[in-house]
Amino acid sequence: MAWNTERTKELLLAAATEEFSANGLAGARVDRIAAAAGVNKERIYQYFGKKDELFDAVLAAEMIRVMTEVPIQGTGPEAFGDYAGRLFDRHTTDGVLPRLVFWEGLERGSETVSRATRTDHCAIKVGQVMDVLPGVAREDAADLLITVVTLCDGWPVLPQIDALLAGPGTGRASRRRAFIVRTATLMAGALLDEAAAAA
Amino acid sequence: MAWNTERTKELLLAAATEEFSANGLAGARVDRIAAAAGVNKERIYQYFGKKDELFDAVLAAEMIRVMTEVPIQGTGPEAFGDYAGRLFDRHTTDGVLPRLVFWEGLERGSETVSRATRTDHCAIKVGQVMDVLPGVAREDAADLLITVVTLCDGWPVLPQIDALLAGPGTGRASRRRAFIVRTATLMAGALLDEAAAAA
DNA sequence: CGCAATTCCAACCAACCAGTTGCAATTGCT
DNA sequence: AGCAATTGCAACTGGTTGGTTGGAATTGCG
Known part of the structure; x- marks a missing residue:
């Protein structure tokens, strides 16, 4: 075990909340969420699955x-x-x-x-x-x-x-x-x- | 003068109303609007300008x-x-x-x-x-x-x-x-x- | 019929995007 | 230090989209 996975998830969730709130489900950009969270894109798919599930x-x-x-x-x-x-x-x-x-x-x-x-x-x-x-x-x-x-x-x-x-x-x-x-x-x-x- | 331009506009407006209502501004597809109206795509840009104006x-x-x-x-x-x-x-x-x-x-x-x-x-x-x-x-x-x-x-x-x-x-x-x-x-x-x- | 405005067709462009992949770098526990 | 899990990087795929363009076909008035 290594790294702080919980923190990564929270960062993504916070960034996603902002992005979805501003642009909706279809309008939200996965890349923007990852960038805002300072986390890499694939983490999203790894932790939350598809955009919809996030x-x-x-x-x-x-x-x-x-x-x-x-x-x-x-x-x-x-x-x-x-x-x-x-x-x-x-x-x-x-x-x-x-x-x-x-x-x-x-x-x-x-x-x-x-x-x-x-x-x-x-x-x-x-x-x-x-x-x-x-x-x-x-x-x-x-x-x-x-x-x-x-x-x-x-x-x-x-x-x-x-x-x-x-x-x-x-x-x-x-x-x-x-x-x-x-x-x-x-x-x-x-x-x-x-x-x-x-x- | 030829053709019935008013009718074309109304067809587009009706189709656009349906499409925008269902999918929003960003989610609406210009091609779908044109297809549903049975009218060609460029008419939209000719009569209404950009998507936003429609x-x-x-x-x-x-x-x-x-x-x-x-x-x-x-x-x-x-x-x-x-x-x-x-x-x-x-x-x-x-x-x-x-x-x-x-x-x-x-x-x-x-x-x-x-x-x-x-x-x-x-x-x-x-x-x-x-x-x-x-x-x-x-x-x-x-x-x-x-x-x-x-x-x-x-x-x-x-x-x-x-x-x-x-x-x-x-x-x-x-x-x-x-x-x-x-x-x-x-x-x-x-x-x-x-x-x-x-x- | 002749003519001009209107429309269709179909291809095209440049940009964008969700989701994937292979690999190297980093982390933290033991 | 060693090791395994985690993460960053960067490129790629397959598909979509708003908007444009050039030319051919259609319409209806005079």
Whole structure:
């Protein structure tokens, strides 16, 4: 045994994350990834197999990282709105995951490869939403999450829509943040009330 | 003068719309567009110039088409929610525009070329929202629109998110539709109330 | 028919890219 | 030092792509 193979893999994964996020699966250049990592090209094929599999690895790693870095905590609609705000902040300072997610949706559709790991983490997340909003059905919790994720992920990916609809304003991000938090809080509250009324 | 040049352009535009929607700007193949249109390759360069410019033409045409096909009508929060529902339906039966919009956001960012035409149509749309919700500020109307557009456009583009968060359920689309309509209605109502209270 | 604009055909170019291969150099454990 | 695993290097293959070019065929108006 010799060399630090783990470090090599991490360097490649980091470079690949950047490259895939910027250019997508088809647009990413394997040579660029290798160069940016300061590692030779064949290492990629040796450690990750095809380009597609490297993309899988990147996606799963990044999704899980963000999920653990932005936890859902507390109770009540405001707590859920707070979560939305923190997710928005995270994606505004680092738009890597949003881009990866949309690239995946566009270039691969629903044919997700590394499903197992991701499905588990997602189920946990939905469960956390149900904890924050006691009584809300799993399906509603999922819809709530999809809404927040779509809004927070869409923001850094659709700068044109903002420019076209809102015009070249100042502090657009903070305005948008407040709007999303409000939307999340309001919907969470409505579903909570509904659940309480049904009980 | 001879031949029907307009028809040739339309054939190319239609084929290009399909190809760009499916594969994005970088992923689209000029040869495929020409073949699908039953037209020769050089026509593209003759009529539209570079690939990028053809993409511009496609995007502007499709955006304007959907905007006119899905009008905003009526008054009150429910009317706005109804608009959201119709936009959702339109994008569920024909996911071409959503994909184009996200491709643009990812591959070109905010560097929109054919801005002039699109900006005008968008300003009109924001104005229509203000008509539906009297008293609501332009900025809030824009945010409301951005939210609805992001949610309706995001749905056909992010099938993985639905699969991951909600699981393989039946009738997911109609559930999601109802949720989005409810969200739109609720937010519109909140902003309307706020505007009324301030007056 | 005659003529000019339009279109097709088919080949071509220069560049690019994913993935592979053979070999020499480097590393770190024993 | 010795040795085996790891890595860098550099060239190569097979295929693809955006964009161009020159000439022949087609169209429809006058």
